[in-house]
Amino acid sequence: MKAGIHPENYRLVAFKDMSNNEIFLTKSTAEAKETIDVDGVEYPLIKLEISRTSHPFYTGKKKLVDTAGRIDKFKNKYSKFKK
Known part of the structure; x- marks a missing residue:
């Protein structure tokens, strides 16, 4: 194996x-x-927006999207450009 290609801070x-x-x-x-500090030991911390514990694919929970409200908002916003 090639020497010096593996990270040192693993x-x-x-x-x-x-x-x-x-x-x-x-x-x-x-x-x-x-x-x-986790259980009396200090670890470096990386903050995540989403992980396997909160992602809908892994949790099986779907998020409802208010598409009717979005469509109405879009129509109201662009109705002034209608000829």
């Missing part, structure tokens, strides 16, 4: 889902500016 990192405050630990080389 360590445990805490990932926090900001939508539901779920925290999970995994190994990563991602750079982190913050740290968090």
